[in-house]
Amino acid sequence: MSNYLDLSIKEINNLLKSKKIKPIDLVEEAFDRIEKSSSLNCFITLNKEAALKQAKELEDKEVDNLFFGIPIAIKDNICTKGLRTTCASKMLENFEPIYDATVIEKINEKHMIIIGKTNMDEFAMGSCSKTSYFGAPRNPWNESKITGGSSGGSAACVSGRLTPIALGSDTGGSIRQPSSFCGVVGLKPTYGRVSRFGLIAYGSSLDQIGPITRNVEENAELLNIICGKDEKDLTSAKRDSEDFTRLIGKDIKGMKIAVPNYFVSDIVSKEVLDVFNKTVETLRNLGCTVDYIDMKYLENVVTIYQIITMAEASGNLARFDGVKYGYSYPNPKDLEELYTKTRQLGFGDTVKKRIMVGSFILSGENAKIYYDKALSIRDDIKKSFDMAFEKYDFVIGPVVTSEAYDLDEEFPDPSKSFMDDVLVMPVNMAGLPGLSLPVGFSPNHLPIGLHVMAPRFEEAKLYQFGAFLEKELNLNLDPRGDKNE
Amino acid sequence: MKKLSKEEVLHVAHLARINLEDEEIERYANDLGKLLEDIDKIKDIKGYDDEMMISPVEYNSDLRPDVEGKMLDYKTAMKNVPHSTGNFVEVPVMLNE
Numbered sequence: 001m002s003n004y005l006d007l008s009i010k011e012i013n014n015l016l017k018s019k020k021i022k023p024i025d026l027v028e029e030a031f032d033r034i035e036k037s038s039s040l041n042c043f044i045t046l047n048k049e050a051a052l053k054q055a056k057e058l059e060d061k062e063v064d065n066l067f068f069g070i071p072i073a074i075k076d077n078i079c080t081k082g083l084r085t086t087c088a089s090k091m092l093e094n095f096e097p098i099y100d101a102t103v104i105e106k107i108n109e110k111h112m113i114i115i116g117k118t119n120m121d122e123f124a125m126g127s128c129s130k131t132s133y134f135g136a137p138r139n140p141w142n143e144s145k146i147t148g149g150s151s152g153g154s155a156a157c158v159s160g161r162l163t164p165i166a167l168g169s170d171t172g173g174s175i176r177q178p179s180s181f182c183g184v185v186g187l188k189p190t191y192g193r194v195s196r197f198g199l200i201a202y203g204s205s206l207d208q209i210g211p212i213t214r215n216v217e218e219n220a221e222l223l224n225i226i227c228g229k230d231e232k233d234l235t236s237a238k239r240d241s242e243d244f245t246r247l248i249g250k251d252i253k254g255m256k257i258a259v260p261n262y263f264v265s266d267i268v269s270k271e272v273l274d275v276f277n278k279t280v281e282t283l284r285n286l287g288c289t290v291d292y293i294d295m296k297y298l299e300n301v302v303t304i305y306q307i308i309t310m311a312e313a314s315g316n317l318a319r320f321d322g323v324k325y326g327y328s329y330p331n332p333k334d335l336e337e338l339y340t341k342t343r344q345l346g347f348g349d350t351v352k353k354r355i356m357v358g359s360f361i362l363s364g365e366n367a368k369i370y371y372d373k374a375l376s377i378r379d380d381i382k383k384s385f386d387m388a389f390e391k392y393d394f395v396i397g398p399v400v401t402s403e404a405y406d407l408d409e410e411f412p413d414p415s416k417s418f419m420d421d422v423l424v425m426p427v428n429m430a431g432l433p434g435l436s437l438p439v440g441f442s443p444n445h446l447p448i449g450l451h452v453m454a455p456r457f458e459e460a461k462l463y464q465f466g467a468f469l470e471k472e473l474n475l476n477l478d479p480r481g482d483k484n485e
Numbered sequence: 486m487k488k489l490s491k492e493e494v495l496h497v498a499h500l501a502r503i504n505l506e507d508e509e510i511e512r513y514a515n516d517l518g519k520l521l522e523d524i525d526k527i528k529d530i531k532g533y534d535d536e537m538m539i540s541p542v543e544y545n546s547d548l549r550p551d552v553e554g555k556m557l558d559y560k561t562a563m564k565n566v567p568h569s570t571g572n573f574v575e576v577p578v579m580l581n582e
Binding site: 098205231238296300304306307310322325328332334335339347356358360363369370372374376378413415418456 | 567
């Protein structure tokens with residue numbers, strides 16, 4: 001079998017244009033790799049028959065864009081017409097959407113080939129993809145380790161070189177955190193940059209779809225395709241069209257960077273801090289200034305995030321009632337039993353716990369005590385970032401507090417999965433873009449990422465910064481070992 | 486860590502319309518107690534201003550034009566409905582004669 005999928009997208013594109021290869025070569029290679037790496041459990045559903053058919057049909061078409069014929073993996077909470085979309089839940093085990101999400105329409109317009117739907121935490125609730133009804137995916141760097149989550153399947157798929165690109169979604173770190181654990185590049189775009197139409201909602205005021213790729217430039221190229229105002233999503237932003245790659249290659253000398261002290265406090269492990277401190281040194285050597293600053297409310301972010309997401313989730317998941325679609329409890333004695341037993345048997349433990357607490361938060365006076373107050377502090381978190389960005393180009397920190405931990409490790413504390421995302425949640429609170437970029441390895445040779453945060457709609461600058469640092473570090477991010485060295 | 490009583494677990498389960506067996510009530514009592522304890526920490530946060538951020542979007546009065554669009558056909562719309570009779574979605578009887 002060939003190794004075309006190890007090439008850059010640009011190189012693959014040139015081969016397709018010069019007719020040296022056909023899309024079917026790429027698709028067959030992707031499925032061959034998936035089969036050989038089945039232990040990674042990256043996919044819930046494969047789209048093999050349709051993908052092969054599409055690849056054959058593309059042979060008669062002109063290669064009209066960079067992503068033509070490129071295999072892509074899609075997180076399983078993004079609706080794909082006629083292709084099973086489960087949210088990694090028993091509730092949607094047999095659900096076939098009747099429409100495409102807007103991002104899927106955009107991907108189809110560019111003739112990318114959807115290879116399958118990737119594994120994730122159930123309804124995106126979790127931090128290691130272990131809440132999946134279909135079993136957890138495994139980290140390509142070490143299969144006994146977690147991939148992170150909730151977009152664990154997408155991150156592991158790109159990391160394991162099964163497909164060169166994937167889409168994930170990020171409510172409180174779900175693109176950036178698994179990208180860090182798996183050594184790939186993940187972006188949570190500015191809230192509103194990408195349409196959420198067709199993304200099965202978790203926390204509507206936080207959710208964003210974003211690209212997961214092997215490098216920064218391909219990430220920017222993919223964002224070019226999926227972004228844009230969508231009349232089907234009132235929260236999508238009307239912006240002038242721009243090329244997110246336009247600043248890539250420009251020097252970052254003179255850029256001002258802030259590190260919140262909380263992001264390097266004792267909540268972060270030594271192996272992560274060591275890599276982070278080395279990165280700060282590199283940035284200073286590249287001519288950036290790096291200051292350590294205090295930012296308000298960062299230490300409260302988990303509490304605020306828990307309140308907002310669980311409340312929003314309880315409303316969003318109220319639609320799963322056994323009536324309109326999804327799992328339905330058979331032969332209920334009345335409507336109440338249909339609702340309550342459908343939800344008892346259709347949802348997993350984590351989802352049930354979170355929507356129970358969410359319903360409590362929104363009931364009666366509690367809405368004022370918890371939810372309204374959380375929204376007030378959320379506003380203060382946003383203002384705190386606004387203040388930092390008056391003086392600095394970027395705020396940076398580690399992505400995760402530790403390296404990827406053992407898949408078998410059990411944590412009795414239900415808040416552990418929230419704490420895993422403590423460093424990346426603030427970005428969702430403030431609606432900012434955040435880039436997760438691999439910057440080194442732990443002594444166990446597990447990838448460690450850098451989290452770079454920018455003002456709203458400054459993705460192009462994030463990519464400039466990320467690409468420059470990526471080139472300087474020149475890491476081998478292929479988990480298949482020395483193969484490429 | 487506060488463990489919820491059986492009645493408290495059943496109360497939040499009822500709010501979320503989730504049936505629970507005795508074994509589940511026991512299993513969730515600790516975790517729910519911990520999560521409720523976590524969110525209670527918000528009561529200690531001071532010094533914030535009252536302005537609320539409901540959504541990061543500040544420009545959402547941009548409605549689409551009021552024009553006739555394409556509708557789903559009946560067969561497509563009903564594709565994922567678990568129980569149907571003729572053109573109707575079927576649910577258990579709500580009122581007894």
